[in-house]
Every structure is written in C-alpha cells, then in structure tokens.
Amino acid sequence: MIKYMNLIGIKARKASEYKVTTKVKNKVLNDYAKLIKNEKKFIINQNSKDINYARKKGLKENLIKRLHLNENKLDGIINSILKIAKLRDPIDSTLEKWKRPNGLNIKRVSIPIGVIGVIYESRPNVTSDVASLCFKSGNVVILKGGSEAINSNKALAKLFRKALKKNKVDENYIQFIDSKQRKLVDIMLSKMKEYIDVIIPRGGKNLVKKVLELSKVPIIGHLEGLCHTYIDKDAELKIAKEIVYNAKLRNTSICGATETILIHKNIVKKFSNPILQALENNNCKIIGDKILKSYYKGQVYPAKEKDWSTEYLASIVSVKVVKNSEEAIKHINKYGTMHTDSIITKNKKTAKYFLKNVKSSIAMHNTSTQFADGGEFGFGGEVGISTNTLPPRGPVGLNQLISYKYEITSNGKIRN
Template sequence: MNRPERIENDTAALMRGIGEAAKAASRRLGIATPEEKNKALKAAAVALRAATPKILDANAKDIEAAKAAGRPDSFVDRLLLNEKRVEGIAKALEEIAELADPVGTVLAEWTRPNGLRFQRVRVPLGTIGIIYESRPNVTADAGALSLKAGNASILRGGSESHHSSVAIHACLVEGLRAAGLPEASIQLVPTTDREAVGAMLRGLEGAIDVIVPRGGKSLVQRVQDEARVPVFAHLEGICHTYVDKAANMTIALPIVVNAKMRRTGVCGATECLLIDKNAKSDFVTPLVKALLDEGCEVRGDAVAQKADPRVKAASADDYGKEFLEPIIAVRMVDGVDEAIDHIAHYGSQHTDAIITEDEATAERFLDRVDSAIVLVNASTQFADGGEFGFGGEIGIATGKMHARGPVGVEQLTSFKYKVRGNGQIRPK
C-alpha cells in the first residue's frame, strides 16, 4: 500500500496512512534477504556522501533557528552536522550492513521424547516507532538498525532538527529504492504537529509494535506515561565515575576528563565524580584541577572546595542531576561500598564506572552496581552502540525487560518457536 499524500490539516488521517504503509512494508521486510537489506544500507551510505552539501545546508537552517531561539551550546552541539559527522553517519550505515543478520538465527533447539523438534528462532519485531529530539544522526541510525533487523520504522524527529532529518531521510529512501525494498520501510513523519506523537503512542491502530524515545527528560517521561505499546527507554543519564583508593592516577586523570568533557551533552557523560577518601595520596586536587582547567564547573563537598578555590559548594540537588553541560558534582566517599550505595540512591541505572587497580574491588563494583552498563578503567562516554560493535544504536535502554543497554539489531528482534513433527497427537 502506498502512503497517501500529506494531509496538512488532518494529522490523524496522515498518521493512519503512515501506519498502514509501515505495516505492509514490515511484512515484506520480514522475508527480505540479508543481501537486499545490506544493498539498501550501502546505497544509502553512497547517497549520504553525495548529498553532503545539501545535508549541511539543511543543517545550517536548523542551527540558525536553534541559536535564534537561545538554545544552549550543548543543545546546538547535539544538533550540529559537519563533513566529519556526515561521514561518520555514512560509515555507521556501512558498519551496520557488515553486521551478522540476526533474523533467522536459531537461539536454541531440542527434541522431546515424543519426537517433536523445537527451535527458538529470531524474528523481527514488526514496526518500530522512534521519537527523538535534536540529533539528526538518529534518523540514519534508527532507520538503518530497524531495517537490518527486518523491521519497518516510523521516525518522528523534533522540529529543531526537521530540515536535517528530511535531507538524511531522502538518502535512506534512495537506498531502499536501489535495493527494491518498499520506500515505506523507513518513513519520516512529515509534520511537526505534536498530535503525531500522540498518535504514535497510541500505536497507530496496531501498526506500531514498540516505541523508542530518544531525547530529553520531558519527552521520555511523556512516552513512558502515555504509550500503549512497549517502550525501550531511559529517563536520564545520571552517570558516575568512582576513583578508588587503588586507582592509577596516570590513567584516572584522562579518563575523568574525557568522561565529563568529551561531549557534555550526551547521555553517557559523567555527571558525578566520587573519590575514595582513603587514598594514601591526594587524588582530589589533581582531578578537580584537571576538570577546572578544561573549563568544567565543579560543584563539590567540603573536601573538594578545599582542593581548589574555584570549586563551588554543591547543593543537595546537584547529586542525582543530569547537567548535560560542563558542570560536575564531586563527593568524597568511604570506599567502594559507599560509592555503590551513592550510585544506587542517585543514579539512573544507565552507565557507571570505577577506576582501580584492585581486581577484587573492580569485580565487587561490576557485580553490585545495577546499571545497564558498568565499566572498569574506562570512560563512561563508551556508552554508545557503535563503541560496542553494534554499528550504532537507537538508544540506551535502562529497563530490565527485553532490551537493556545499547539497543542494536539483536535487541530489535523477538523470537518465535518452530515445531516440527511427524504425526504426533497429544494424549487425552
């Protein structure tokens, strides 16, 4: 079924048409070969590179509007595209194409005493609705990952990235066309009407099988509160880095600075630094100074304030806060167990890290911190599907049902049971 022409003043009718087209496309994608899907992704990467000037022109309009609206620098950075970032998007599409196709993978198989043969096999979810803000690269990542997993996708980007998303989406459609797959396999909602989001949350009359929100706290909260279909989401990225008394400061300093300052507006940025007060030497001063010298505002407890006069007093609200800016909260703790307790109380089960040379302490932290991603001696900014080898991600899921951590192609599948017999009937 072809998607109907845009109906300017009837968002409900528009969204129904999108849903119907996606449902039809999902049936075709469910039986698409790996070669077809990979051809679409590689052709889209070629189209992206060729369209780089158009994409950057479109992005410039979004950037100009964001600055005119007084958006903060961290917001503008999430929105910004340049040649390097467009190339990164194209490479991500190629990396996704090179991933093993999850559809049809046999997860388990066994035979019962009556001769019935069972297989648990990966299958697509169907149609995935992705609602996101400000990050135009999500248009490519979400569409490509959904396609690789055999799913249709309905993308609803924010108004602030609309021009950029439209330009990127056109390249994805070009790839689908080159592979002979339905153009409705990846649809971009053409209206910025907020009712379009409401229609998606209601499931488009059964057309949408799962919703993935990617954006600020208010967006994710709305999705979690109103969705009538399953949701893969995280509400906030309140990430911690704990520097243990057995840390090697040679690696601790660059890790801490990178974890906070590489990109302050991403969900994997460290928002709170915990330091073991039992260290034999002064860990606080060099860590705090390194952050301050990089332009980070430090809000700390009494010990941190004594380490450097530039440190501001932390309020109770600074712990458990997602700043998404060059601001970090610092607190001294009495060993790894107090660090774990702090994270359990203030964290968001997203990403947390320990820096230590003590293997037993590292394992204790890994086992007892109940977050989707837990790292040892590495930056929290590795909380990214691309860094996991997934080729990209739709988002980081912090729930515990179905998907947790970076949502890549495997997480965008379900499974079914194939049962083969030779005449068995069940006894009365």
Template sequence: MSTNVSGNLGSGNLTETIQSTRTAAIALAKLPSASKNIALEAIAVALEKNADRILTANQKDVTAAIAAQLPNALIARLKLDANKLQSMIAGVRDVIRLADPIGDRQIHRELDAGLILERLSCPLGVIGVIFEARPDAVTQIAALGIKSGNGVILKGGSEAVNSCEAIAAVMQEALEQSYTENQGVSPHVVQLLTTRAETLAILQMDKLIDLIIPRGSNQFVRYIQDNTHIPVLGHADGVCHLYVDGLADVTKAVVIAVDSKTQYPAACNAIETLLVHGAIASKFLPLAQAALQTKGVKLLGCDRTRAIIDIQAATEADWSTEYCDLILSIKIVDTLEAAIAHITHYGSKHTEAIVTEDQAIADIFTSDVDAAGVYHNCSTRFADGFRYGFGAEVGISTNKMPPRGPVGLEGLVTYKYRLVGNGHIVADYAGANAKAFTHRDL
C-alpha cells in the same frame, strides 16, 4: 520511505501510512541479507554524495536553535559537521558487515517422532522512534531497522526538522532507486513524520506499532512512557558516576575523568558526579581540578571537597542532576561501600565506572553496582552501540529486562516457536495410555 517526508501527512491518511510500513515490513522480513545490504550501501553512497545538502539544512536548524536560545546540550546534539556525517555513513556500512539476525534457529527439538519444534528469531514488526535534536539518529535507526527486518516510523524534534527532512529525502531517493533496480527493500519500510499531532497519534496505534523508542530529555521520555500502551524501550535519565578508588593510579584517573566528562558532555553517558575516596582525595583533586577547568568544566563539591580545592558548593539536588553540560559535582567518600551506596541511591542504572589498580575492589564494584554498563579503568563514554561493534544503536535502555544498554540489532528481534507435526494431537499424550514425549534435541 513515504513521499510525505515534509510532514504533510494529514490525519486522515496517517493510519494508511503506518499500515503501508507494516505491509512493507512483512515483505522485508522475508528478504535475504544480500538484498538488505544492497539497500544499505545505496543509502551510504547517497549520504556521501549529498553531504553538502545535508550540512546546509542542518546549519539552518542550528542557527534557529541558537537564535531561540535553546539549551547548549540540545544544540550540541543537533549540530552536524563533516566528521559527524562521516560517522553516520560509517555506521550504515558497519551495519552491512553485521550478521543478519533474522531466521536464526535457537531451538531444534523433537517432541516426539514426526513432531518437531523450532524457535526462530524474527523481527518485532514496526518500531516507532521519537527523538529530540539528534538528526544522526535518522540513519542509525533506519539502517538497523532495515537489517533487522523491521519497519521504522521516525519522528524528529521540531528543532531538527530541516536536518531530518534532508537526510530522509536522501535516503528515500536511494531506496526508491535501489528498489526499482533490485526489487529488494521497499521505500515504505521507513517513514518520517514531522508534526506533534502525528506523535500523539502514533502513541495510540498499539495495533500497528510494536515498540516505541524515545530519545531525548528526562521530561520527554517520561511523557512518552505515560501516554502510550505500546511497550517503551529507553531511559529517562543518564546520571553516570566515576568512582576514583583509594588504590587508583592518579594519572590514569585524571585522564579518564576528563574524557568521561568533556569528550561530549551533552551525551547521556557523560559523567555528572565524580566520587573520590578520602585516602586519595588530597592528591587527586588538585590535579583533576586543573585538568577539568582547563576544559571549561564548572566544578561543584561537598564540604570535604571544598576544603581541598576552591570550588562552589554542591546542593542535594546536584547529586541527581543530569547536566548534559560542562558541570561536574564532586563528593568524597570513605569506602567502596559508600560509593556504591551513593550510586545506588542517585544513579539511573545507565553507566558507572571505577578507577582502581585493585582487581578485587573492581570486581566488587562491577558485581554490586546495578547498571546497564559497569566499567573498570576506562571512560563511561564507551557506552555506545557503534563503539561496542553493534554498527549503531537505536538508543540505550536502562531496563532490567533485556535488551539493556546500547540497543543494536539483537535488541530489535524477538522469536517465534514453529511446530510441525503429522496429525499429532494432545489427547494422545494424556490419560492412562498417554504417549511419552521424546524431547530430543536435534
């Protein structure tokens, strides 16, 4: 990692810094899995030993954010505590346990005698990750980058600068010591930038950076998408729904709704709209209201909902709003098809869930709803790389083309075709006397 973790990179040497990461990434791609795992364990140990240092720095950011009256959702994402720090460390060690995705031979084929084709997995190169608030993203992304053989450029938001610098410094010290002792992962494979000018600059570095991953608000992600020619992976919106079908288990539905909304309301996989079948609404809604309001959730509803429970009216804008807060809109629908139509119109293709005891209905929902995650009888909060067993994630993608959903190691690799011959030329396979390809899988 660069020694310039405090954001004192001048415009004159920023390109050199990114180039050093690209050079280090080329070397990283050739390292055996054991070398990468040694470096990751060194990072995990260093995070454990420096927990107080990191939490003290984070408290400075949280105090400043509260004083500046930043949104509650942002402060929730910004705040670290002992449990969150332990999850960060566990995420690094989970990545160690994952299989190395580099060098996997996906195709091994004889095109003709002595002419052998292979398709091999390889790193993307250098990934730029620009994120708001979330200081825990520093370790997640760095760990996945190292294991997948990619260089990583990290740019955190100004509201998290103390936290990010502290975490980056701890990681840097660990990587430098590990590199000195083992000559494995270069500390230059991960760089931390801290200024807005650097963000704008790297968006133009399409010759040096292979992928940009933005993590933050709708406005933030769309700005990144609109201001770079580098491919962008991510999602701008997290408008998730839970549909309680007419054949749902009411008790189960209430528990799932509460978890999906309140377990961590600032997350992009928390539900923003609750759809309820009319046949079950009068039984379900009073129970859901009591449970949700106990957790401090402000409820908004359509006219039919408000005829059953006493809550404020929802507006048209509410159906497409990502609150990232303890606010939930409720709408009654009369059919599965109406629920799917609502999700299709207002959803963001992130994560959608149904509660029902009818498997045929669940199958239609999970087949017809177009989203990265479609769930049956469980909370939308499971949409997470760590919970999927990916170790961690660099973000969640709502793109139709892969990678889609929580993006872990498999989303950070591509492949190349390697062809080995012995003087073979295409002219021998053309014309009247053309040779035939064998196309034999080996």
C-alpha cells in the same frame, strides 16, 4: 491529523509483511551510503536551514552542536551505515534448539519486532542510524524527529527511501513524519497501538517523560543518563586523571558523560587536586561535599541533595567522598539511573564486586563512561540506550531489535 497518522500506520504494517533478503538489505544500505556521499552539499544546505531556525528559536549552544552537520560528520554517518551493512543479519537465526523426550524438536528462531516508532530530538544522525539498524534487522520504522532538525532529517530519510525504491523494496519500510506539529507525537503514542509494536524515545528528559506518561505502546529507552565514576583507594593516579577528564569533558552533552565523581576517603588528599584541577582549568564547575572542601584547593560550590540526582549535560560535576566501595555502590544505586557507572582501581577483587553489585545496565572498570555507545560496542550504531530492568538493556543495536518465536516439529506426535 489522526487520518494522516493512521495512513502512515497502515503503510507501515503493509511494508512489514514484505520480507527482504540479506543480499538486498546490504545492497540498499550500500546504495544509501553512496547517495549521502553524492548529496553532501544538499544535506549540508538543508542542515544550515535548521541551524538558522535553531538560533532564531534560542536553542542552547550544546543542542545546536548536536544538530550541526559538516563533511566530517557526514563521513561518520556513511561509515556507520557501511558497518551496519557488513554486520551479520540477525533475522531467521536459530538461537537455540533441543529435543524433548516427548518427541518434539524445538527451535527458538529470531524474527523482527515489526513496526518501530522512534521519537527523537536534535541529532540528524539518528535518522540514518536508526533507519539503517531497523532495516537491517527486518523492522519497519516510523521516524518523528524534532522540529529543529526537520530539513536535515527529511533529506536523510528521502535518500533512504530512494535507495529502497532503487532496489524495488517498499519505500514505506522507512517513513518520516514531515511535520513540526507536536500533537502528532501524542497521536503516535496514544492512538497507534494497532500499528506500532514498540516506541523508542531519544532525547531530553522532558521528551522521555512525556513518552513514559502517554505511551500505550511498549517503550525501550532511558529517562536520564546520570553516570558515575568511582575512584577507589587502589586506583592509579595517572589512569584516574585521564579517565575522569575524558568521562566528564570529552563531550558533556551526551548521556554517557559522568555527572558525579565518587572518591575514596583514603586517597582524597592525594588525588582530588590533580584530578579536579584539570577539570576546573577547563572551565568545569566543581560541586562538592564538606569533606572535599577540606582537601581541594580550587573553587568548590557546596553540594545540595538535588545535586546527587542531577544530570547536568554541561561542564559541571558533583563530587562526593565515600568511605569504601560499598558506600559508592549504595550511592550509585540510590541516585543513579542504571545507565553507565565506572570504577577506577588496580584491585581486581574490588572491581569484580563493583561490577556485580551496581544496578547499571553498563558497568565499567578502568574505562571512561563516554564509551557507552553502540558504535563503540561494535554494534555499528544504536537506536538508543535502554535502562529498563527487562531486556534489552544498554546500547540497543541490531541484535537487540529482534524478537523470537518457537518452531516445533515432530513425527506426528499427539499429546496423551
């Protein structure tokens, strides 16, 4: 088992020594998109095997929904790859340059990180997104998908390798660990430091927690997406109603879904019923504090302390009434996970104060938290969202998958 993983690591390191031009990168990506288009039936057939396995395994319906591929989803995958192909190559770009009085000419130039290990669950589109982004940014990637999606992931990875081979690029730029054994994840995290430069986990709380505990390699990622939407006293009801509904119920299973709604005490009487009734009418369970119960006419389940720090990933939302924006910010910074938090208000001064003072990696104004997505940011896709205090933060796309080095020239200068 260790021998198998070491071989993957050796191949990855060797591939990383091979530099690919922008022209070839884009050709590979365009060929990859064509191969997926031509092999739709095959991919869907492989995906149906995974769906059947997931149902037998008793996987939750929201996870099966993430796993499912159809014509529309494959078109989305193809469009994402084509967008990445059109993006500017982030490698070998001069990020900054300056001259020193000592005669040195200094440039800071972008370079790939090297070898990236990605561990993920359920979503097969992660295979194509991550492989494309890593390749375009000059990085080699080792993919370890969840056992529930092994056939779908294998099919998508195989087609990428086919596109690489067609363009005479080392196929090992993209490697997929074709095994359901969980022990391989442990080896990847604890025994492959000499081969892997960074690990990116994409999945549920248990997976990310395991990665944080075991990894001897630096990590880019987030544990949970506990997102908040704060409705300020100067909010417009129509906007607030539309945003909250979308932020909570558009897709409850993504990390950018709002899990807690904060409402200013001055507008709770007017706003709580139309906003929360729209959620409850669509089978969303409302968990609220005592103040909310006094004003909201629908069903309110009493909130416990743990509700403020719970990522539901389901049609459940916790609601708290706050005195002002300062209390809202304090609540978010205490219970939030520095993922995505939004304020709804017409007051620009309050909005600016909120945006500057929440610790979130993504802070929003009059915007649904469901926009926390690299594709929506114009990144072409993302390998994940980072809530690390150190960069990169937020959606991790092409320009976040780079490192840099200093290139220094002089006219024979020596130091006194």
